[in-house]
Amino acid sequence: xxxxxxxxxxxxxxxxxxxxxxxxxxxxxxxxxxxxxxxxxxxxxxxxxxxxxxxxxxxxxxxxxxxxxxxxxxxxxxxxxxxxxxxxxxxxxxxxxxxxxxxxxxxxxxxxxxxxxxxxxxxxxxxxxxxxxxxxxxxxxxxxxxxxxxxxxxxxxxxxxxxxxxxxxxxxxxxxxxxxxxxxxxxxxxxxxxxxxxxxxxxxxxxxxxxxxxxxxxxxxxxx
Amino acid sequence: xxxxxxxxxxxxxxxxxxxxxxxxxxxxxxxxxxxxxxxxxxxxxxxxxxxxxxxxxxxxxxxxxxxxxxxxxxxxxxxxxxxxxxxxxxxxxxxxxxxxxxxxxxxxxxxxxxxxxxxxxxxxxxxxxxxxxxxxxxxxxxxxxxxxxxxxxxxxxxxxxxxxxxxxxxxxxxxxxxxxxxxxxxxxxxxxxxxxxxxxxxxxxxxxxxxxxxxxxxxxxxxxxxxxxxxxxxxxxxxxxxxxxxxxxxxxxxxxxxxxxxxxxxxxxxxxxxxxxxxxxxxxxxxxxxxxxxxxxxxxxxxxxxxxxxxxxxxxxxxxxxxxxxxxxxxxxxxxxxxxxxxxxxxxxxxxxxxxxxxxxxxxxxxxxxxxxxxxxxxxxxxxxxxxxxxxxxxxxxxxxxxxxxxxxxxxxxxxxxxxxxxxxxxxxxxxxxxxxxxxxxxxxxxxxxxxxxxxxxxxxxxxxxxxxxxxxxxxxxxxxxxxxxxxxxxxxxxxx
Amino acid sequence: xxxxxxxxxxxxxxxxxxxxxxxxxxxxxxxxxxxxxxxxxxxxxxxxxxxxxxxxxxxxxxxxxxxxxxxxxxxxxxxxxxxxxxxxxxxxxxxxxxxxxxxxxxxxxxxxxxxxxxxxxxxxxxxxxxxxxxxxxxxxxxxxxxxxxxxxxxxxxxxxxxxxxxxxxxxxxxxxxxxxxxxxxxxxxxxxxxxxxxxxxxxxxxxxxxxxxxxxxxxxxxxxxxxxxxxxxxxxxxxxxxxxxxxxxxxxxxxxxxxxxxxxx
Ligand code: SF4
Numbered sequence: 001x002x003x004x005x006x007x008x009x010x011x012x013x014x015x016x017x018x019x020x021x022x023x024x025x026x027x028x029x030x031x032x033x034x035x036x037x038x039x040x041x042x043x044x045x046x047x048x049x050x051x052x053x054x055x056x057x058x059x060x061x062x063x064x065x066x067x068x069x070x071x072x073x074x075x076x077x078x079x080x081x082x083x084x085x086x087x088x089x090x091x092x093x094x095x096x097x098x099x100x101x102x103x104x105x106x107x108x109x110x111x112x113x114x115x116x117x118x119x120x121x122x123x124x125x126x127x128x129x130x131x132x133x134x135x136x137x138x139x140x141x142x143x144x145x146x147x148x149x150x151x152x153x154x155x156x157x158x159x160x161x162x163x164x165x166x167x168x169x170x171x172x173x174x175x176x177x178x179x180x181x182x183x184x185x186x187x188x189x190x191x192x193x194x195x196x197x198x199x200x201x202x203x204x205x206x207x208x209x210x211x212x213x214x215x216x217x218x219x220x221x222x223x224x
Numbered sequence: 225x226x227x228x229x230x231x232x233x234x235x236x237x238x239x240x241x242x243x244x245x246x247x248x249x250x251x252x253x254x255x256x257x258x259x260x261x262x263x264x265x266x267x268x269x270x271x272x273x274x275x276x277x278x279x280x281x282x283x284x285x286x287x288x289x290x291x292x293x294x295x296x297x298x299x300x301x302x303x304x305x306x307x308x309x310x311x312x313x314x315x316x317x318x319x320x321x322x323x324x325x326x327x328x329x330x331x332x333x334x335x336x337x338x339x340x341x342x343x344x345x346x347x348x349x350x351x352x353x354x355x356x357x358x359x360x361x362x363x364x365x366x367x368x369x370x371x372x373x374x375x376x377x378x379x380x381x382x383x384x385x386x387x388x389x390x391x392x393x394x395x396x397x398x399x400x401x402x403x404x405x406x407x408x409x410x411x412x413x414x415x416x417x418x419x420x421x422x423x424x425x426x427x428x429x430x431x432x433x434x435x436x437x438x439x440x441x442x443x444x445x446x447x448x449x450x451x452x453x454x455x456x457x458x459x460x461x462x463x464x465x466x467x468x469x470x471x472x473x474x475x476x477x478x479x480x481x482x483x484x485x486x487x488x489x490x491x492x493x494x495x496x497x498x499x500x501x502x503x504x505x506x507x508x509x510x511x512x513x514x515x516x517x518x519x520x521x522x523x524x525x526x527x528x529x530x531x532x533x534x535x536x537x538x539x540x541x542x543x544x545x546x547x548x549x550x551x552x553x554x555x556x557x558x559x560x561x562x563x564x565x566x567x568x569x570x571x572x573x574x575x576x577x578x579x580x581x582x583x584x585x586x587x588x589x590x591x592x593x594x595x596x597x598x599x600x601x602x603x604x605x606x607x608x609x610x611x612x613x614x615x616x617x618x619x620x621x622x623x624x625x626x627x628x629x630x631x632x633x634x635x636x637x638x639x640x641x642x643x644x645x646x647x648x649x650x651x652x653x654x655x656x657x658x659x660x661x662x663x664x665x666x667x668x669x670x671x672x673x674x675x676x677x678x679x680x681x682x683x684x685x686x687x688x689x690x691x692x693x694x695x696x697x698x699x700x701x702x703x704x705x706x707x708x709x710x711x712x713x714x715x716x717x718x719x720x721x
Numbered sequence: 722x723x724x725x726x727x728x729x730x731x732x733x734x735x736x737x738x739x740x741x742x743x744x745x746x747x748x749x750x751x752x753x754x755x756x757x758x759x760x761x762x763x764x765x766x767x768x769x770x771x772x773x774x775x776x777x778x779x780x781x782x783x784x785x786x787x788x789x790x791x792x793x794x795x796x797x798x799x800x801x802x803x804x805x806x807x808x809x810x811x812x813x814x815x816x817x818x819x820x821x822x823x824x825x826x827x828x829x830x831x832x833x834x835x836x837x838x839x840x841x842x843x844x845x846x847x848x849x850x851x852x853x854x855x856x857x858x859x860x861x862x863x864x865x866x867x868x869x870x871x872x873x874x875x876x877x878x879x880x881x882x883x884x885x886x887x888x889x890x891x892x893x894x895x896x897x898x899x900x901x902x903x904x905x906x907x908x909x910x911x912x913x914x915x916x917x918x919x920x921x922x923x924x925x926x927x928x929x930x931x932x933x934x935x936x937x938x939x940x941x942x943x944x945x946x947x948x949x950x951x952x953x954x955x956x957x958x959x960x961x962x963x964x965x966x967x968x969x970x971x972x973x974x975x976x977x978x979x980x981x982x983x984x985x986x
Binding site for chain 2: 748750752753754755756757758760761764776778779780781782784786787788789790791792793794795796798799801802806875876878879880906907908910911912913914915916917918919920921922923924925926927928929951952954955956958959
């Protein structure tokens with residue numbers, strides 16, 4: 001069975017590529033027209049930050065500027081306001097030592113299990129998660145996450161409340177400038193995600209609703 | 225909505241596309257549907273407009289993205305090979321399918337190899353194209369749509385009426401009724417938050433237990449071997465993160481050359497589609513779970529589907545069809561789509577893009593009515609982010625449809641199938657009459673003299689309109705008469721014939 | 722809320738000749754057989770601007786009906802016959818946006834390789850475009866105050882980019898108030914053979930268009946395209962409504978006539 005579909009796929013590959021090549025093989029790529037690009041105005045760091053925060057807030061995220069030493073305090077407060085007493089985090093991740101100083105009545109759990117075998121636990125017992133971030137984008141109000149062994153991708157996806165720590169020094173003008181500054185071409189991880197707000201949908205009569213499948217709330221802890 | 229086709233190799237959509245005229249009659253009579261669409265399209269048009277405050281930026285981006293897609297198409301076979309090499313190097317398996325059945329078969333076998341029983345699906349129009357759900361369900365594999373709109377449509381046993389907003393034809397009351405009929409313990413409400421909450425509850429349960437996630441792809445980056453997915457809900461991330469097996473399926477035209485090609489395309493895509501400067505999630509997948517990683521699928525597969533795309537590719541003009549990034553703006557701005565709704569087309573892709581792409585997938589014989597069902601108003605071409613000249617392609621398809629016998633190679637499956645000999649002779653006669661001014665003027669002289677004899681009933685035209693009335697004298701005659709009164713004019717007009 | 726799309730004005734991309742002494746008028750087949758008044762009015766208006774208007778008797782139809790139906794060869798024969806009628810190197814003014822679009826934007830491909838075709842297409846001007854960009858007309862409104870609506874054909878809007886010139890001309894008329902109607906930029910549903918082949922869809926479109934016009938308090942609507950007007954007026958008449966369209970050439974002539982007569986001689 002398996003080999004038959006492999007054979008079929010390989011025949012399809014040959015046929016498709018042959019058909020396409022027949023049309024364009026030998027095209028002179030140097031004759032391709034030059035592609036214009038729009039030059040966006042240069043903004044000062046303060047303007048970029050304002051843009052970043054503005055877009056995120058417009059997309060229903062909460063942005064809290066703070067200092068690193070206040071992370072534990074703010075996270076504790078935010079959790080208590082919502083009546084949440086449990087937080088999932090990644091051990092040995094950036095700023096993860098801050099989690100050890102959360103208020104006593106908040107249980108912190110490290111993501112040191114594999115998802116397989118623990119899906120029910122992650123889906124049903126974890127009300128909130130916290131992650132660090134790789135970068136941020138001003139033009140679209142996006143936070144870039146490159147999940148790691150310490151902070152798996154489901155940590156920013158499954159818990160209904162997602163805290164994300166963003167460092168202002170990692171803010172880039174737009175997606176294009178970020179890709180080039182960090183030279184993504186050579187080192188993309190298993191999974192990279194741009195997050196620009198809590199999960200949402202407008203699939204029912206164009207009415208916006210938050211918390212479609214992923215986090216219902218996104219709280220951005222912005223380290224200046 | 226499930227119109228079964230007779231030929232087992234034919235897509236079920238060929239049969240429903242053939243019913244276009246009947247569908248139109250039915251949907252035009254449905255006021256509720258019309259209101260649902262009008263409201264939705266107004267909303268989307270406004271959103272798009274507001275997201276492009278700077279006309280210069282918009283036009284530059286459109287030109288840039290058109291050229292990006294055209295470059296990627298000129299290099300397509302080469303880029304597909306590069307994509308395959310880089311994906312495989314990253315650990316993602318690549319499969320190729322010429323037909324929808326081949327694609328379905330590959331996917332079914334990949335699932336069965338892993339003994340998968342339940343599938344959660346992210347939004348994928350290509351899997352709609354292959355009618356994958358039907359195929360898998362016939363093999364006892366449960367397939368659940370997880371995009372909220374797709375989920376609603378699946379509950380209603382329908383297919384999407386819009387490529388971006390699948391359930392746009394339903395209002396919240398209809399969705400509430402649907403949930404009440406299908407979900408046990410659901411308390412009837414038209415509160416959208418509550419409805420979405422209910423969907424969330426049901427679907428998270430499914431994500432938690434599904435064996436397989438199936439999604440589409442928005443851009444496949446050849447340079448890095450990366451699959452990019454655009455979404456707001458997070459269901460795409462769920463499908464690509466939680467189950468052990470992730471299968472992505474996409475058309476061969478979705479490949480882009482460089483990572484740098486992605487930002488402008490992404491920006492135009494989300495703004496053209498829903499007026500968002502970016503979607504909530506932009507998900508880039510470059511490998512299956514690596515050693516030590518705690519989540520993510522063990523296996524990732526990509527199925528590349530042709531299904532008529534190489535036919536469009538073979539003709540330089542028709543190739544532009546493949547520039548499409550599936551934003552849906554053309555349908556949002558289409559006065560025909562707004563009135564008849566997405567289901568009337570009978571095809572997977574409705575609206576203007578559906579009219580130009582479906583003939584390649586289903587053949588012209590099944591889709592002859594689509595290219596003619598346009599006033600050629602040009603709204604679609606005006607908003608298309610990659611500048612596909614949709615009206616021009618519609619004209620081209622009309623030409624292919626009525627093409628007479630010829631010795632050249634076949635350009636399209638079903639070409640010439642729309643030719644009716646009576647219509648062809650009418651146009652021959654029309655051409656003769658308008659080619660020779662003498663015949664034309666004589667006919668007009670008679671027509672205007674005997675205008676009282678002209679029928680007031682011109683078939684469909686006069687079912688909502690009165691017939692136009694011929695003037696007593698033509699403009700030709702009146703100019704002639706007028707010039708006689710002004711002597712120096714005669715010479716001039718005579719000299720210029 | 723309007724459904725206006727982001728229309729890009731392409732007129733700045735075009736080079737306009739200095740004021741012409743002589744022009745051709747292309748009357749179009751619809752005006753010829755159904756609405757000759759508008760052709761005569763266009764001629765008179767241009768003459769009052771001091772321009773000599775030539776009207777070749779050999780002109781028939783631009784070929785659009787066959788072209789839009791996929792009958793390229795048949796359209797080509799007719800198109801070539803038109804080109805032959807306009808041999809002098811002077812502007813060709815067309816009183817219909819969609820025929821203008823056909824001749825200016827579709828002839829180059831349809832008649833590719835035919836001698837002189839580029840020059841012919843370059844000489845095509847839609848009536849309002851010619852008035853604004855070549856003649857730079859200054860209108861002196863002599864009429865009573867009234868409210869009107871403007872329907873710009875899709876071809877005029879998107880192929881010729883002349884929805885703006887029509888508006889500019891109307892705005893010059895001091896006593897005329899231009900009222901915007903809902904979905905102003907949306908197609909009226911004509912589309913030539915589309916209105917016959919898919920009469921039900923076309924009918925739904927023109928019903929909405931007429932309703933949106935009727936929802937305003939205008940006394941008439943103005944257009945520069947007889948295709949749309951045949952469609953819209955036909956629907957209005959069928960609905961037994963009194964609102965009608967008037968071709969912009971006739972309207973401008975009527976509104977300005979008194980002055981022009983005084984100034985003329
Ligand atoms: S044809 Fe253009 S407007 Fe329509 S869906 Fe494709 S990219 Fe969007």
